[in-house]
Amino acid sequence: MQSAVIIGASGGIGGALADAIGEEARFDRVWRLSRRDGLDLTDEASIADAAARVAAGPPPTLVIVATGILHDADHGPEKALKDLDAEWLARVYAINAIGPALVAKHFLPLFPRTGTPTFAALSARVGSIGDNALGGWHGYRASKAALNMLLRNIAIEARRKYDRTIVVGLHPGTVDTGLSKPFQGNVAPGKLFAPDRAALQLLDVLDGLKPHDSGKVFGWDGAEIPF
Incomplete structure (x- = not known):
C-alpha cells in the first residue's frame, strides 16, 4: 500500500501530474492538495493539517510540490533594481522557497524506510546561479x-535517516499555463509544452x-542543471 501526493493539484502542471x-x-491513492481544500503554502498550520490527513492513509512514497509564482495582477518579474x-x-520567497521547505518538514517524516521514497519540487532553470547570463x-x-x-x-538530512530517499528539484521547461502565458512569445518552436506532456516528461525523469x-x-529532458 502506498500513496502519491501532489501539492498544487489545482494548477496546470499539478493537475496534469495528478492525472498521469x-x-x-x-x-493505491493519489492525494490532490491545493488551496481549494485549505492547503496554503504561506500557512504552516494548513500544511501540517494536510500531512495529518495523508498520514491516516497508505504511506506516501512520492510527494511533488507543483507550485510557484512569477507574477500576479499587480506585479511582474523585475527587470531592474528600481522594480x-x-x-x-x-511573497515570492514564501511561495517558491519557504513553502516547499515546510512541505518537506511535514511530509518527509511520513516516508517509509523502504524502496526509494521521493520528494520533488518544481524549480526553474533561471534559478541556476552558474547559468545566469x-x-x-x-x-x-x-x-x-x-x-x-x-x-x-533537505536531501543531506533525509539521507542520514534513510539513505535511499531521493530529494530533487525539477525544471519542467516552458509549459502552457498561466505562469508562462505573458512570456510565451519568446519560446522557441517545439519548446512550449502542453501540461499533460510536461507531466509525462517529469515523471519519466523521476522514474530514472x-x-x-x-x-x-x-530539467525536463533529464539533464542535470548546475547550481
Missing part, C-alpha cells in the same frame, strides 16, 4: 536558487532517478 499518476497502478518591492519579494527577474531567480539550496540541505541523484536539480 492516477493512471498508474502502483499507487524591487519588499512585500512582493517576500541575463540577470533580471530578481525575485523569481533568487527564490528558485534558494529553493535549490534548501532541497540540497537513483539515490545518488538526491540533492540535484534536473
